[in-house]
Amino acid sequence: MRYLLSCALAALLLGCQPSAKKTTTAATPFNEPPAWAQDAIWYQVFPERFANGDSSNDPTAASCEIPLVGMKMPANWHTTPWTQDWYQADDYTDSTKSFNSWLQYRRYGGDLQGLLDKLDYLQDLGINALYINPLNHAPSLHKYDASSYHHIDANMGPDPEGDLRIMAAEDPGNPDTWQWTAADKLFLKLVDACHQRGMRVVMDYSWNHTGTTFWAFQDLLKNGAQSKYKDWYSIKQFDDPATPANEFAYDGWIGVASLPELKKVDIRTERKTGHPYEGDINAGAKAHIFAVTKRWLAPDGDTSKGINGYRMDVADQIGLQFWRDWRKEVRRIKADAYIVGEIWWEQWPDRLMDPTPYCKGDIFDAVMFYQAYKPARYFFAKTDYAISAAQLRDSLQLQWNRLSKANRYAMMNVSSSHDAPRLLTDFANNAKYKFRIGASESADHLSGKPNQEVYQRLRLYLLHLFTSVGAPQIWNGEEMGMWGGDDPDCRKPLWWPAYRFSPETRTNYQPVPKLYDSVGFNAAQHQWYKKLAALRKQHEVLRRGEIAFEYAEGQLLMYRRYLGSQQLWVVLNASNNATSISLPAGQYTDLLTGATIKADAAALPALSGWVLQKQ
DSSP states (O other), rough: HHHHHHHHHHHHHSSOOOOOOOOOOOOOTEEEEOGGGOOOOOOEEOOOHHHHOOOOGGGOOOOOOBGTTOOOTTTTOOOOOSSTTSSOTTSSSTTSSOOOHTTTTTOOOOOHHHHHHHHHHHHTTOOEEEEEEEOEOOSSSSSOOEEEEEEEGGGSSHHHHHHHHHHHHHHHHHHGGGOOOHHHHHHHHHHHHHTTTTTTEEEESSSSBOOOOOOOOOOHHHHHHGOOOGGGBBBEEOOOOOOSOOOOOOGGGGGOOOOOBBEEEEOOOOOOOOSSSOOOHHHHHHHHHHHHHHHHSSSSGGGGGSSEEETTTGGGGGGHHHHHHHHHHHHHHHHTTEEOOOOOOTTTTTTEOOOOOGGGSOSEEEEEHHHHHHHHHHHHHHTTTOHHHHHHHHHHHHHHTOHHHHHHHOOOOEETTTTTOOOOHHHOOOOSTSSOOOOOOOOOOHHHOOOHHHHHHHHHHHHHHSSSEEEEEEEEEEGTOOOOOOOTTGGOOOOOOOOOOOOOOSSSSOOEEEEEEEOOHHHHHHHHHHHHHHHHHHHHHHHHHEOOOEETTOOOOOEEEEEEEEEEEEEEOSSSOOOOOOOOEEEEEETOOEEEEEEOOOOOOOOEEEEEEOO
């Protein structure tokens, strides 16, 4: 009944709209992920730092300011040169202050044209699915503080001033008045260009909160308790105009004032961060979210022009009832849309959430599967928390066995992201996963270029990632050999090969004088990613085959992927010594090198791996 009521309310607010045109796709059961998700090789794009393809639309000081929380740009503010030393203080900052205190002001001007310009690069790399961090209109560099859910950020498109005029002429609460801005149209052009190349596109949103510049929150600031949107947010107290003080107070996500939370309702179980709970979102905000959802899945009612799914930020903050209703709406519009949720920490930094409640067929198709990366890091990297091959096997089987086969094969196997250390830096430091791996967090953190062993260990892990169960994900720039600690150091502008970068200050392990690292595109690392992507695309057994662990002892792991008559053996040696292994009788071809491997003379070099096919 609750779902029917929310849909009825959505219909009233949305008005009569053309029904979505149907595209010809393989039938996708409601409770299963779309079949294409098993074949995905994901590339995650952080738009502001990906590529600046149009400098005429670069952010301005005015477009970045957030008055309510005191975010005012310095008088001489300007965008930062793409190739500047990441740790160099911008000339508009007070260089005596900490790096993190002024980094929030920095912008590089990445935009949609930059992404369009790099589609050939992504296609050549082997990418067939893009997960794009938020593009919605917002003042921040990360765009999770939406000013508008239903428009692409004006500074991501070719006509920021014109787009702002279009937005101002709308009634944002009435979808009948919504128009397509130049940035919106360029995004739809990007979606079409991706589809022409066989790439899917997934947008990133947070339905948990907006920014303080969001149109509904601005109406609330203006009209207070008389605002028709007052019930959209969790308001603690309205301002009393009879007093000189401003008593207005509201809940922000984890206390962050720039991210006011949409109001949660019908809460029927305990609401606790890192745990699922039964509840919903305010009906008016929910109807608006449904309208935005449809806008991007079926622009002007045509699903063939729309995106292929959504990635949902901080999904544990929203009640399960909302997610169930939203999945019904998404799949009603587009039956093969993919929904992936961020389900992460139950208790940081030791315990990750159990994704099971979200992956039963009624909410998400997948989660960002950090749960598989965490034990793999402890096996492949050299840390103080080393585990054996048998422990890795057991950890993976524990995670996989929680899920249906369809869900575990559709998992987005995330290793690094905009919220986590880059892989080279994660492998170079011996701390717990995601614990004090940042230049400002630990005096002995290595923030610069790692040694050669780290590269070898990471390449071995990547071989596992691309030959394991679930869809591999690449955080933009990993394939370029970039390093960097946890946020913000994982968000450097990408090291495109055409650029020549200033040497980067090494912030830790510093003797006097300071050390610097040469930075730039790493062709060998890029080729490794490209080889692994091609291997996965060429062999269906790596995408859809069963997996059987054949050997797991010490630092040596072997598993077999099989599908019908197809069989491949993956052998991984995470030891610093060459290791012999017993293979089934016969001769094999290593698909990575073309070398012949004989079963009776199988000695695997240190920190290396094979993908073997029987001759």
